[in-house]
Amino acid sequence: MTQGNGNHNGNGNRNGNGNGGSIITIIYYKNKNLINNGSSYLTSSTTPLDILLSPKYATKEEIDIAIREFIQIVGDDHVSCLEGDLEHHSDSFYNAHKALKTQKPRAIVYPSCTQEVSAVMKICHKYHIPVVAFGGGTSIEGHYVNTRNGISLDLSRMDRILEFNKNDLDVVCDAGVGWQDLNEFLSPHNLMIGVDPGPGAQLGGMTSCNCSGTNAFQFGTMKENVIGLEVVLADGTIITTRQRPRKTSAGYNLTGLFIGSEGTLGIITKVKLKVHVKPENEGIIEIQFESIEDATNSVKNLIQKNIKLNAIELLNNKMMQSLNLSKQLAHIYEEKATLFLKISGASPLITKETIKQIKFVITDNNATYFKVATNDLEKQEIWSARKLALWSAIQYGKSVLGNDAQSISTDVAVPISDLPEIIKLTEHDIEQTDVVGVIVGHVGDGNFHSCLSFNAENEKKAWEIADKCVERAVIQFQGTCSGEHGIGYGKRKYLELELGSQTIDLMRRIKMALDPLRILNPDKILKIDPADIGEH
Ligand SMILES: Cc1cc2nc3c(=O)[nH]c(=O)nc-3n(C[C@H](O)[C@H](O)[C@H](O)COP(=O)(O)OP(=O)(O)OC[C@H]3O[C@@H](n4cnc5c(N)ncnc54)[C@H](O)[C@@H]3O)c2cc1C
Structure with missing residues (x-):
């Protein structure tokens, strides 16, 4: 139990004595600020950041004691403090918000069942140890960066x-x-x-x-x-x-x-x-266009006409170029705005009819190339090209700007009728700079990524493009800053831009209600510490 500090209580509200909520409230809120605008934060509905005290976490010595307790629960083989493991649980090739050298967990704990997770959490709760859950480690917004040097809880043994x-x-x-x-x-x-x-x-x-x-x-x-x-x-x-x-x-x-x-x-x-x-008679279609507007207008028209599609993926000309340069594909594509579509139907006749409808729409939008993959190999080749997009975009940035180049990816989603406009504007913004940027997206849902690679010289410009893209999406087009990747550490400021501070304050109230000690993945989605001056 953490000792010698009046600001926190190692027992939290675990006793369930009915007073836990108000005790915690008093301990973690700045008492002098409890009354504001005539209403008390004890009775208000939201938790603004500035009424909180900074969280207090376990010391290194306390974590060392806890590690011995973790070993009692999961066994010696399932707690690791090896440097390689700590690094693997801090950052990855794809993570756009790199961990600082100091941002590492002190240990990785690998539970095998729910009871073990519960027992580990009880120890973390007792000592106020920050806990960052870890799954496949493929998230890209700094989601699992250990900002508070607690433990990483790796669930990979729970694989049944x-x-x-x-x-x-x-x-x-x-x-x-x-x-x-x-x-x-x-x-x-x-x-x-x-x-x-x-x-x-x-x-x-x-x-x-x-x-x-x-x-x-x-x-x-x-x-x-x-x-x-x-x-x-x-x-x-x-x-x-x-x-x-x-x-x-x-x-x-x-x-x-x-x-x-x-x-x-x-x-x-x-x-x-x-x-x-699984969809029956699934077909994959590749369509190319001279301009990105023709491609995105096709998407809009296909959806508005309610043509039954299973997937609609857009890749701009630079994305196609980066795929070609990756040398991972079976053939070289024309470097033009491209749509990959998935269709299916209860019978080949139905898919044939869908293909006819698609052709009608894309001809109206000046398509220059149309191909239906006829066999499994061709289908797999097209779809694996799409799946390679993020990797090849990052590699492309490195090949142009050098190995130190970093990449960030926007993930906005907008109402479908606004998609052509926002993609056109974003592509234009990229073209005005020396930032290496490609556009790729699950455009059927109005969601696209501009993957922006930069070096020390043009980093500011890359962030300006990203900021502008998000501002357009959330202010001009009533969209979202994240269609699928989430907020993590890297998109916190965008979430506030999208929803406003009062909505974030409500989220913080929910966070404080469920995790009053703020031990669960601290600093992600929203700020939980008034001393946090992180700009994202
Ligand atoms: C090449 C590539 C392509 C991608 N394509 C897509 C795509 O098309 N669509 C898409 O949506 N995403 C995509 N992603 C992003 C990523 O795969 C997803 O965000 C995925 O959901 C992350 O899952 P994970 O198991 O890797 O989570 P992790 O990265 O391990 O963790 C993600 C977050 O969840 C928390 N967490 C993990 N496990 C638990 C748990 N058991 N309980 C509570 N919290 C937990 C972590 O603390 C962290 O905050 C892509 C990523 C890469 C690298």
């Missing part, structure tokens, strides 16, 4: 598919199950899951980011696919948000609360997930 309810089209899985492994399991049953994020991502991390991917246009994001969750709360309490009904009006939507919460509200240990019958 616990229930396969084929007749109900759902599964119940441990949080550490990888989506590709799950698809491999489902494939012989002609089933699949609805989302396809970065390779290696796991269900817990995917739920925490509300991820999606190329198939979301047809099947929705994690929000539409998760039926219920098992979650371990900050004090070790285990809860279930929902059983397995397809619909419910019963009480608060706690499942929704944890989806997209990025490990800041609880540790997800089990995920109940919808599965889908």
Whole structure:
């Protein structure tokens, strides 16, 4: 238990004595500020940042004691303090918001079941140890950077598919199950899951980011696919948000609360997930255009005409160039604005009819090339080109600007009718600078990424392009700063721009209600410490 500091109490409100809420409130709020504008923060509905005291976390010595206790729970082999492991759990090639050298966990703990997660959380709660959950480590907004040098809780040992309810089209899985492994399991049953994020991502991390991917246009994001969750709360309490009904009006939507919460509200240990019958007679189409406007207008028209598509992916000419340069593809593409579409139908006749409708729309929009992949190899080649986009965009930046080049990626989503305008403006902004930028997106959902690579000289310009893109999306077009990647550490300022400070203050109130000690993934999504001067 943390000693000798009047600002915090190692027992928190674990005793459930009914007074916990108000004790915590008094301890963690600046007493002198409790009354503001005639209303007390004890009775108000939101928690502005400036009424909080800075959180107090365990000392290094206390963490060392806790590590011995973790070993009692998960075993010696499942706690690591090896430098390589600490680094792997701090940062990655894809992470756009690099961890500082000092931002590393002190230990990695690998629990094997919910009870172990709960026991570990109780220890962390007792000593006020920051806990950053870790899934596949594929998130890209600095989500799992250890800003407070606590522990990383790696769920990868929890990798069991616990229930396969084929007749109900759902599964119940441990949080550490990888989506590709799950698809491999489902494939012989002609089933699949609805989302396809970065390779290696796991269900817990995917739920925490509300991820999606190329198939979301047809099947929705994690929000539409998760039926219920098992979650371990900050004090070790285990809860279930929902059983397995397809619909419910019963009480608060706690499942929704944890989806997209990025490990800041609880540790997800089990995920109940919808599965889908694989589309029949699936075809993949490649279409090219002379201009990006023609491509994006086609997208708008295809959707407005309600043509049944399973996925619509846009890659601009620079993105196609970077794919060609990657030398990972079976053939070289023309470097023009390109759409990759997925279609399907109950019979080949229906897909044929869909193709006819698509041709009609794209001809109107001056398409220069149209190809339907005819066999599995061709289909796979086209889709793997799309899946290579982020990697090849980053490599492209490095090849032009040198190996030290870094990359950031915008992730805005706007109403579909505004898509052509915002993409045109963003492409124009990139062209005005020496920043290396490509555009790629799941445009059926109005979501696109401008992947911007920069070096020390043009870093400021890259951020200006990103800022402008987000400002347009959220102010001019009523969109969002993040369609699928989440906020992490890197997009906090954009979230405030999008929603306003009072909405963020409400989110902070929810955070403080569930995690009053602020030990769960501190500093992500929103600021929790008035001393935090991070600019993002
Ligand atoms: C090449 C590439 C392509 C990508 N493409 C897409 C795409 O098309 N669509 C898309 O949406 N995303 C995409 N992503 C982003 C990424 O794959 C997703 O954000 C994914 O959801 C992250 O899952 P993860 O298991 O890797 O989570 P991690 O990176 O391990 O963690 C992400 C966040 O969730 C928290 N977390 C992890 N596990 C848990 C848990 N059990 N309980 C509570 N919190 C937890 C972490 O603390 C962290 O804040 C891509 C990434 C890469 C590298």
